[in-house]
Amino acid sequence: MQNFIFHNPTKIIFGKGTINQIGIEIKNNNLNKVLLLAGSGSIKRNGVYEQAVNSLKENNIEWFELWDVQSNPTLEHTNRAIAIARDLGLKGIVAIGGGSVIDEAKAIAAGIFVDNIWDAYLGKISITQAIPIFTILTISATGSEMNIHSVISNEESKKKLPLSNQVLRPLVSIIDPSIQATLPWAQTVYGAIDILSHVMESYFVGQNQEVTLALDESLMRTVIKCVDLLQNNEKDYDARASLAWAATLALNGIASSGIGGDWACHRIEHSLSAIHTNIAHGAGLGIIFPAWIKYVHNENPETFNRWAKNVWDAASLEEALDLFQKKLMEWKAPTRLSEIGIQFEELDLISKNAFETPTLGVVKKIYPKDVLEILKLAF
Numbered sequence: 330m331q332n333f334i335f336h337n338p339t340k341i342i343f344g345k346g347t348i349n350q351i352g353i354e355i356k357n358n359n360l361n362k363v364l365l366l367a368g369s370g371s372i373k374r375n376g377v378y379e380q381a382v383n384s385l386k387e388n389n390i391e392w393f394e395l396w397d398v399q400s401n402p403t404l405e406h407t408n409r410a411i412a413i414a415r416d417l418g419l420k421g422i423v424a425i426g427g428g429s430v431i432d433e434a435k436a437i438a439a440g441i442f443v444d445n446i447w448d449a450y451l452g453k454i455s456i457t458q459a460i461p462i463f464t465i466l467t468i469s470a471t472g473s474e475m476n477i478h479s480v481i482s483n484e485e486s487k488k489k490l491p492l493s494n495q496v497l498r499p500l501v502s503i504i505d506p507s508i509q510a511t512l513p514w515a516q517t518v519y520g521a522i523d524i525l526s527h528v529m530e531s532y533f534v535g536q537n538q539e540v541t542l543a544l545d546e547s548l549m550r551t552v553i554k555c556v557d558l559l560q561n562n563e564k565d566y567d568a569r570a571s572l573a574w575a576a577t578l579a580l581n582g583i584a585s586s587g588i589g590g591d592w593a594c595h596r597i598e599h600s601l602s603a604i605h606t607n608i609a610h611g612a613g614l615g616i617i618f619p620a621w622i623k624y625v626h627n628e629n630p631e632t633f634n635r636w637a638k639n640v641w642d643a644a645s646l647e648e649a650l651d652l653f654q655k656k657l658m659e660w661k662a663p664t665r666l667s668e669i670g671i672q673f674e675e676l677d678l679i680s681k682n683a684f685e686t687p688t689l690g691v692v693k694k695i696y697p698k699d700v701l702e703i704l705k706l707a708f
Contacts, residue, residue, distance in 0.1 A: 330538050330587040337581055339475045340501045343574070345566075347505050348380040348465055352388030354501045355421060355463060362391045363421040363463075364414050366434050368398045372425050372467060375511050381425055381465055393417055398426065401606050402433035404447055404483045411440040414460075421461040424499075427520075428471025431464050435479035435497040438462050450481055450490040451685075459496040466504045468512060469573040470520030470611065472527060472580030474502035482603050487682060489603035491595075504577065506570040510563060517563070517572075518660045519611025521556045524576045525549055526614040530592050531585035533622075534691050535632055538587040542632075545584050546639045551575050553640075556660060593690035594621050597700055600683035601671070608669055615662050616669070619650050620706035625693040666708045676704040 342350055355363060365381070372378040385392055395410050414422075414437055424434035438459035440446030448454045464474045473479070477498045482489040509517070532545040552575050558568035578584060598613040626633040626646055637649035654664050663669050671679075680700035688694040695703075 331589060333586050335582050335586055337475060337498070339499050339581075341475060341577065342501065342503045343505075344570075345505060345507045347503050348377060348508070349384045351381055351423060351463060351465060351501075351503055352384035352386075352390055354503075355385070355390050355423070356388040358421070358461060358500060360421045360461065361389065362417070362419055363393075363423050364410065364417075364419045364434075364437070365392045365394045365423045365425065366398060366410065366430055366437070367394070367396050367424075368400075368426045368430050370396070375467075375508055377425060377465065377467060377508055381423065385423075392423065393419060398430045398433050399606070400429050400609065401482045401489065401602055402429045402436070402480075404481055404485075407433050407436045407440065407446065407481055410437045411446065414441055419460070421463060423463045423465065425465045425467065427466065427468030427516075428473040428523075431462075431466075431473040431499070432471070432479040432481065434462050434464070435459070435473070436481050436492070439494070439496060447481070447483060449494075450483075450492045456492075456494050456496060462497075462499040464499050464502040466502060466573070467508060468516055468520055469504070469506070469509065469576035470523040472524075472577055474499060474504065475577050475581040478580070480599065482606065484606070487603050488685075489599040490685065491599070504573055506573040507566060509569055509573065510566070512563075514560075514563070514661065515609070517559060518556065518662050519609045519615075520576065521552050521572065521660075522611040522615040522657070522662060524552050524572070524579045526594060526611075526618055527579040528552075528584050529618060529636075530595065531588045531590045532636065533625075533629060533632055534591050535588045536629065541584065541586050541588055542635070546636075548575050548579055548584060549640045553656065560660065589691065591691045593692075593695055593700075594618050596683050596689050597621070597679075597703065600679050604675070604679060604682060605669075605671070612663055612669060615657050616664060616666055616707050617703065619654055619664070620703045622646075622650060623706055624699070624703050625690070625695075628693045666704065671708070673708060676701055676708065680704055
């Protein structure tokens with residue numbers, strides 16, 4: 330067990346009918362002028378927008394709206410939002426959406442205080458402050474509602490990079506699972522794959538961290554069970570609620586406590602969806618993770634075999650991987666790069682684009698040539 334510090338002060342308000350609490354939470358933090366950040370107009374169709382703005386009105390909160398955050402949030406849109414927030418003197422951000430909207434909100438919140446927020450993602454500067462972030466979660470996947478991470482894409486350089494810092498942690502996040510009942514099935518599935526991937530990034534590094542490994546196994550089994558239940562009935566509130574809470578727990582620090590993480594698969598997928606921005610993050614991860622497991626499992630065989638037995642009830646890792654990919658197909662998710670329009674000739678570019686450091690990974694230190702082999706396995 331590695332030494333670790335667990336400190337997560339984000340306030341979570343969870344359950345049906347909780348969106349109307351956003352205004353009082355902002356007011357209680359002595360703010361009265363915020364940016365309302367959102368993606369598409371779906372929050373107007375499902376009633377979330379109306380509930381949120383009514384709560385802002387009731388608590389005398391002024392707001393300025395900025396829409397059209399993309400599923401892979403871009404630096405261009407982020408910089409435009411930073412300029413607006415500065416010009417209007419906005420004191421906080423209400424992010425209404427999934428991980429993409431929240432990730433961009435974090436970049437904006439810190440970007441107000443620096444000359445070029447992309448330099449922070451490149452590791453050239455450190456961020457030390459951010460305006461308060463409040464979130465209303467509409468898609469459970471990234472765990473961004475209760476963590477310190479943000480990912481932004483630079484369309485010009487074809488880079489998609491993460492940034493982690495304590496100042497990026499939301500102050501308050503509202504999770505009403507009932508509003509996710511109208512999500513397209515693909516978004517539910519890709520969100521679930523992202524949740525599984527967050528857990529696996531830590532789990533496969535583990536060896537003797539029994540509490541964390543057992544917790545991770547429970548989270549993975551829960552995600553699989555809940556998606557199966559939702560495939561039969563997308564309005565199953567208890568399954569939807571369990572999936573939402575699992576998403577938050579998967580990347581709020583608990584699932585990696587005493588272990589750390591590998592994160593090679595995420596970096597490879599970030600390279601993929603930075604070049605092909607139409608590819609959903611979860612879709613890419615579902616394709617890359619099984620290939621990565623095949624490539625690195627001999628580096629920590631005990632834990633990979635434990636995953637096979639305790640998560641998939643399989644007699645071997647080979648059987649577990651087969652069950653994993655069959656489950657993805659059952660959920661109607663792609664399992665090969667060729668299925669999502671990737672050409673074999675692109676694999677070398679994707680492999681090289683994944684690197685900002687000489688190596689990736691912890692389970693096995695991998696280089697561009699290794700990533701190329703993983704991509705070939707995934708093709």
